[in-house]
Amino acid sequence: MSGTHVLDSLLALTQILQADQERELDRRGLTGPRTHLLWVLHHGGPATQVQLSEALAVTPRHITTLVDALDATGLARRKPHPTDRRAVLVHLTDRGTSLMEAMDAEHDELGAALVDGLDHDTVRALIRGLDHVRAQLEGLIAEHERAQREREENP
Amino acid sequence: MSGTHVLDSLLALTQILQADQERELDRRGLTGPRTHLLWVLHHGGPATQVQLSEALAVTPRHITTLVDALDATGLARRKPHPTDRRAVLVHLTDRGTSLMEAMDAEHDELGAALVDGLDHDTVRALIRGLDHVRAQLEGLIAEHERAQREREENP
DNA sequence: TATTGTTATACTCTATAACTATA
DNA sequence: TATAGTTATAGAGTATAACAATA
Structure with a gap:
């Protein structure tokens, strides 16, 4: 229940x-995926497109599209990789950096506002509950994946 | 913090x-939006496309696309509206109905599994915390919307 | 005149496959 | 031969605008 x-x-x-x-x-x-990419650059520094595709868990091809859009709006730019002439380094522009700083600040404000008015014990219990739920969920997913693999290996 | x-x-x-x-x-x-549409039909009974567009908060045009896809996979069908010849009633097929029953059962199982192992008091605190966070968030959103309207009305 | 659904068009997210230039 | 990125193509979610049939 x-x-x-x-x-x-x-x-x-x-x-x-x-x-x-x-x-x-x-x-x-902005869109979600573009913002995610900006966030990765802001917190990890300049990166190649292959690195970005791993960070966002999308195809390298799609990174091309996202970077094109961010370049067109002046938030990120490509520059040549210093040692590998096949690769590019994607980096934030000044506008991109200050945008991400503003969004980080908003994120912190939102976090503070959400628990405003809750006593400390309830916040602790809430965090503990969320951690528990997450652990349960991850256990279930691992189990599903194991069952899936077995189904694939056997007839 | x-x-x-x-x-x-x-x-x-x-x-x-x-x-x-x-x-x-x-x-x-399946996809998310198509499943959402099936869920609305399962819990609300047959509906016109305009009603579905309100329930999913998307354009009527997009409902046409979603219903086309569900019709093609045999999960939902259109039938003429009994009194309004402009409209159609979208309804689940038998396959659609049993699919939604299976998914409802899975949802209940998942819910039970997530809190398995938590004592009753922590579950209560978790629910209370979540309700509080939601109320805070809704308050913030209402405030944003008010500020937005003011910005639009004034220079 | 207003409403229901559809045709036409466009943008974004996402993927796979084939290709170019470099390692 | 393998890797970094791009051109080509495609499916799905989403929107607006214009239009037909019916209320």
């Missing part, structure tokens, strides 16, 4: 959170 | 949950 309640709360919250994030991105003319 | 921790836990959990859901849908040859 209450398990379903937790799951439904979580899903509802997820949906509201995402809708809000998307509105904020929209206001700035 | 711990507010950011809560937000980050929430976002990480969201991501894992979604990736898992998407894998399950993929296994069945």
Whole structure:
């Protein structure tokens, strides 16, 4: 009973959170994947497109598209890789950097606002509960994957 | 500090949950929006395309595309509206119905598994925390929208 | 005149396959 | 021969605008 309640709360919250994030991105003319790429550059420094494709878990081909769009809007640029002439290094422009700084600050503000008014013990319990749920979920997924592999190996 | 921790836990959990859901849908040859549409039909009964476009918050045009795909895979069908000859009623086929029953059962199982091992008090605190976070978020959004309207009305 | 659904067009996310230039 | 990135093509989610049939 209450398990379903937790799951439904979580899903509802997820949906509201995402809708809000998307509105904020929209206001700035950004999309989720492009912002993710900017975030990776902001927190990891300049990177090749292959590195970005691993970080975002998408194909290198798609990174080309995303970087093209960010270049067109002046948030990121390509420059030649200093030692490998096949590769490029993608880096933030000044505008890209200050955008990411503003978004990081907003993220911290949002985090603080969400738990404002909750006593310390409830926050602790909330974090503990979320960690537990995550561990359970990861256990389930590992189990699914094991079952999947077995199904593939046997008739 | 711990507010950011809560937000980050929430976002990480969201991501894992979604990736898992998407894998399950993929296994069945479904996509998120199409499944959402099936879910609305399962829990609300046959509906016109305009009603579906309101329920999913997408354009009526896009509902045409989604229903076409579900019709092609035999999960939903159109039939004439009994009283309004402009409209159609979209309804689940038998296959669509049993698919949604199976997915509802899986959803309940997942909910139960997520809190398995947590004592009752922690589950209560978790639910209370999630409700609080959601209320805070909705308050923030309402405030943003108010500020937005003011910005639009004034120079 | 307003509403229901569809044709036409376009943008974005995403993938695979084939190709070029370099290692 | 393997790797970095791009051209070509395609499916899916999404939108707007224009239009037909019916209310």
